[in-house]
Amino acid sequence: MTGDTTQLDWILSHERSRPDAVWLTQPMDSGVIRDITFACALDEARRMAAHLASRGFPPGSRIAIFSKNTAWWLIADLAIWIAGHVSVPIYPTLTPESIRKILEHSETRLVFVGKLDRYSEMAPGLPDELPRVTLPLSPPEAALDGVRSWDEIISSTQPIEGAPRRTPDELATIIYTSGSTGDPKGAMHSFHSMCAIAVLTGVFGFRADDRMISYLPLAHVAERALLETTTFKVGFHVYFSESLATFANDLRRARPTIFGSVPRLWQKLQEGVLAKMPASRLALLLRIPIMGSVVARKVREGLGLDQARKLVTGSAPTPAELVSWYRALGINIGEIYGMTENFVLSHISMTGQERTGWVGTPAPGVVAKLSEEGEVLVKSPAVMLGYYKNKALSR
Numbered sequence: 001m002t003g004d005t006t007q008l009d010w011i012l013s014h015e016r017s018r019p020d021a022v023w024l025t026q027p028m029d030s031g032v033i034r035d036i037t038f039a040c041a042l043d044e045a046r047r048m049a050a051h052l053a054s055r056g057f058p059p060g061s062r063i064a065i066f067s068k069n070t071a072w073w074l075i076a077d078l079a080i081w082i083a084g085h086v087s088v089p090i091y092p093t094l095t096p097e098s099i100r101k102i103l104e105h106s107e108t109r110l111v112f113v114g115k116l117d118r119y120s121e122m123a124p125g126l127p128d129e130l131p132r133v134t135l136p137l138s139p140p141e142a143a144l145d146g147v148r149s150w151d152e153i154i155s156s157t158q159p160i161e162g163a164p165r166r167t168p169d170e171l172a173t174i175i176y177t178s179g180s181t182g183d184p185k186g187a188m189h190s191f192h193s194m195c196a197i198a199v200l201t202g203v204f205g206f207r208a209d210d211r212m213i214s215y216l217p218l219a220h221v222a223e224r225a226l227l228e229t230t231t232f233k234v235g236f237h238v239y240f241s242e243s244l245a246t247f248a249n250d251l252r253r254a255r256p257t258i259f260g261s262v263p264r265l266w267q268k269l270q271e272g273v274l275a276k277m278p279a280s281r282l283a284l285l286l287r288i289p290i291m292g293s294v295v296a297r298k299v300r301e302g303l304g305l306d307q308a309r310k311l312v313t314g315s316a317p318t319p320a321e322l323v324s325w326y327r328a329l330g331i332n333i334g335e336i337y338g339m340t341e342n343f344v345l346s347h348i349s350m351t352g353q354e355r356t357g358w359v360g361t362p363a364p365g366v367v368a369k370l371s372e373e374g375e376v377l378v379k380s381p382a383v384m385l386g387y388y389k390n391k392a393l394s395r
Contacts, residue, residue, distance in 0.1 A: 006191035007198075007232035008081050008166050014235040015042040018208075023235065024071040027242035027250070028137070036071050038235070045075045046159030048133075048150065049082035053160070055110070055131070059084045060171060062106045066090040066099070066126075067114025069214045069240055072135040072150060074228060076112045077173075082164045085109075087173045088186075089219035092116050098184065099125025102176050106186060106388065112150075113142045168192035174388050175221050177340050186388030187221075187340045196382035197225045197345050198233045199364045204310050204351065206258065210236035211307075213254040215247060216262070222314060225344040225382075226260055226336075248272060252304035259305060260312040266322055266333070273299055286328055296329045305331060310351060312336045314344075320356045335359045345382035 014023070019039035026034045052063065063080045065087060067073050080087045088106045090099060092115075099122060103111065111126060113119075114135035119142055126132065134142050134149045143149065166172070172191045176184040200206075212231070216223045231238050239254035241247050261269075274282070282299075286292040300306040313323075314336045326333055334349030337359035347368070349360035362368045367379040387393050 004168055005195075006166050006168055006172075007195055007229055008078070008164065008191070011038075011078060011232045011235075012042070012163050014038045018235060021235070022237060023231075024074065025237065025239045025254075026071040027240060027246070033253075034071075041071070041075050042078070043159055044072075044150075044154050045078040045082055046161070047154040047157045048076065048079035049164070050160045051133075051153045051157050052079060052083035052085065052110070054157075057085065057109045061085045061109040062088045062174065064088040064090050064103060064106070064108045064111040065114070065219075066092065066111050066116070067135055067138070068092045068116060069216075069218050069223070070115050070135065070137055071238075071240060072112075072114060072137075073218050074231075074238070076114075076135065076150075077228070081166055081172065082160060084164075084166070086171050089173070089175060089224070091176075091217060091219045094122065094125070096122055096125030100127065102184060102186075103127065103130065106174055106176075114138050116142075166191055168195070171385065173224070175219075175224070175340055185390060185393065188385040188388050189343055189382075190385055193343055193382045193384060194225070194229055195233075196365065196380070197229050197343055199345070200226070200348065201230050201234050203348065203364065204258070206230055206234045206236060208235050210234070210257045211239065211254055212236060212258050213239045213241060213251060213256050215241035215250070216260070221340040222260070222338075222344055225338070226312075248304075252302075255304050255307045257307050258310045259308045260314070260336070262315045263313060263318040263322070266313060266318060266326070269303055270322065270325060273303070283328075293330075299329050300331060310334075312349070314338070317357070323356045339378075341384050342378060342380040343382035343384070345380045346378050 015038045020037050022035045023038045023041055024036040028034050063085045065073055065076050077087050088108055090102060110131045112135050113132050115137040116139055119139040132147050134147055136150055168191045170191055171188055172194055173189050174186040176186050212227050214227055241250040285295045311331060311333045313333050323333055332354050334354040336348050338344030338346040345363050346366060347359045348363050365381045369377050371377050
């Protein structure tokens with residue numbers, strides 16, 4: 001990040017310079033695909049921000065986003081920031097008890113309810129007195145009496161004009177950890193710590209004509225860092241997946257130039273290939289001169305990864321044999337390592353230097369060393385401000 005700019009400044013610059021460029025592509029109901037330009041997305045964000053401002057919440061109030069990935073997840077995040085508030089992502093698969101605990105701990109003032117599976121099972125986690133707004137594609141049962149919809153609000157609200165600013169040191173979001181080592185902890189990230197991840201746009205050569213597909217939860221730090229913040233910076237085209245059942249088709253439609261996943265999904269993609277061609281036959285064909293390169297290209301096309309030039313994996317170790325299998329197809333996967341607390345800006349595999357079982361070197365601006373106890377110590381410009389309401393653990 002340079003100067004005092006934030007991701008809000010970045011996205012507003014795309015609104016000014018590329019208003020008619022398609023930014024987001026969202027599958028809708030009945031097979032309809034909707035393209036959303038920068039101008040359209042920011043117009044909706046400005047209108048919703050005006051609505052949030054009209055509610056009279058104190059500056060820096062927490063506003064939750066409870067939804068699977070959609071275009072309106074990103075637009076709602078922008079609306080929250082334009083209105084001067086702080087976003088609190090809620091995982092779309094939590095138990096009612098966990099949802100309520102996060103909402104109460106963060107002192108959330110309003111929640112955006114979006115696309116969700118099993119909504120009726122999770123709904124008891126939303127306090128009755130908590131104001132809510134339903135996003136497009138939200139479950140019909142979320143539209144309770146007195147709950148206004150996104151479309152209704154933006155159609156009747158004038159947008160905030162000009163170039164709203166947030167300063168780098170302001171709190172931007174509170175990302176709750178999974179709670180694998182106890183109760184979920186709210187990692188507080190400023191605009192500065194979030195924007196530090198933008199260094200990877202230069203390292204990986206992100207461009208405005210790149211494409212990514214958003215399907216890993218936006219409530220998780222990885223998608224916020226490697227997709228949301230980077231598209232705010234560069235303005236590349238983001239496609240959304242409709243569902244797990246349609247993911248293969250969604251991936252082929254997007255044909256991403258940059259793609260990241262987790263070991264389990266890499267395995268699922270492999271299983272899909274091997275369901276059509278036995279592993280022994282594929283291995284034999286790949287060893288045949290000329291034929292092997294043709295087969296590998298066909299497999300990459302079938303996966304929708306034929307145009308991907310940067311591929312990464314993370315969240316857990318990826319089996320060496322799986323990495324080798326993809327490498328034989330011309331798909332070189334590099335591992336990446338990071339944490340919620342440092343907004344994923346820790347270790348990366350540089351393009352052309354991918355090695356099996358290696359998470360790479362410290363990212364630019366990052367310093368790492370081993371403690372006497374063998375712990376990995378990381379100093380990163382993306383380190384959080386601390387845990388919300390937990391000074392003892394923030395030291």
